[in-house]
Amino acid sequence: MESKNKNLVLGLVVLAVFLVSGVQSWTGEIHGRVVCDVCADSSIGPEDHVLEGAEVAVLCITKSGEVVNYQAFTNAKGIYTVAETMPESDRWDACLARPISSFHDHCNHLGEGSTGIKFTYNRPSGHFHMVRPFVYRPTNAPTYCI
Numbered sequence: 001m002e003s004k005n006k007n008l009v010l011g012l013v014v015l016a017v018f019l020v021s022g023v024q025s026w027t028g029e030i031h032g033r034v035v036c037d038v039c040a041d042s043s044i045g046p047e048d049h050v051l052e053g054a055e056v057a058v059l060c061i062t063k064s065g066e067v068v069n070y071q072a073f074t075n076a077k078g079i080y081t082v083a084e085t086m087p088e089s090d091r092w093d094a095c096l097a098r099p100i101s102s103f104h105d106h107c108n109h110l111g112e113g114s115t116g117i118k119f120t121y122n123r124p125s126g127h128f129h130m131v132r133p134f135v136y137r138p139t140n141a142p143t144y145c146i
Contacts, residue, residue, distance in 0.1 A: 024088040028121060030058055032097055032131035033078045036107035039145035040137040047145070050078025051107060051136060055100040058082045060092040060121065068092075071100075092121040099134040111135035 034054035038047045051074060058070040072080035084092075098116035102108045114134045123129055 025085055026088040026091040026125040027083065027085040028092050028123060028125070029081060029083040029128035030095065030097065030121075030131060031079060031081050031128050032056065033133040034074045034080065034099065034102065035078055035133050035135055036102075036104065037111055037135045037137050038107070038142065040111070040141045041145065042111070042135075044133075047142075050074070050076075051102050051104055052076050052078060053104075054078070054080075054102045054134070054136070056080045056097060056134065057100050058095055058097045060095040062086070062090045063093045064090045066090065088125070091125075094118065094120050095129075097131045099136075102136045104136070107136045107138050109137045109139060111137050 034051045034056065035044065036049050036051050037044070038049070039045065054074045056072050056074070058072065060068050060070070062068065068084070070082040070084075072082050074080045096116055096118045099110060099114055102110075111134075114136075117131050119129065119131070121129055
């Protein structure tokens with residue numbers, strides 16, 4: 001019982017030191033979408049659809065110089081999200097988002113201009129950055145596209 005009390009007191013002391021030190025937390029989010037350009041015409045139309053399960057990597061450099069790497073997969077709406085809470089002094093400075101793979105047999109060739117997107121992350125805590133969509137194309141466009 002005495003050791004539990006010591007652990008509780010020690011935990012409260014650590015928490016108090018953290019709160020008194022004035023460390024501000026910061027939360028950032030990156031969102032993006034992955035789509036299949038069925039007709040490979042570089043425009044999103046009614047024949048195109050989102051890709052669920054596509055893999056995306058996001059690499060960020062923090063203000064303190066640390067490099068952090070994230071892996072994300074798209075949901076049923078074709079959207080991926082990367083989020084992190086860290087000290088304000090270590091917040092993201094610049095990031096690179098790039099598609100890794102599409103697990104869809106019918107749409108797994110990366111479209112032109114979808115190799116990666118570099119951006120500066122200057123959003124305040126709690127706000128997100130939206131990355132333009134990554135586009136995959138089928139090997140052969142369907143006949144109705146011609």
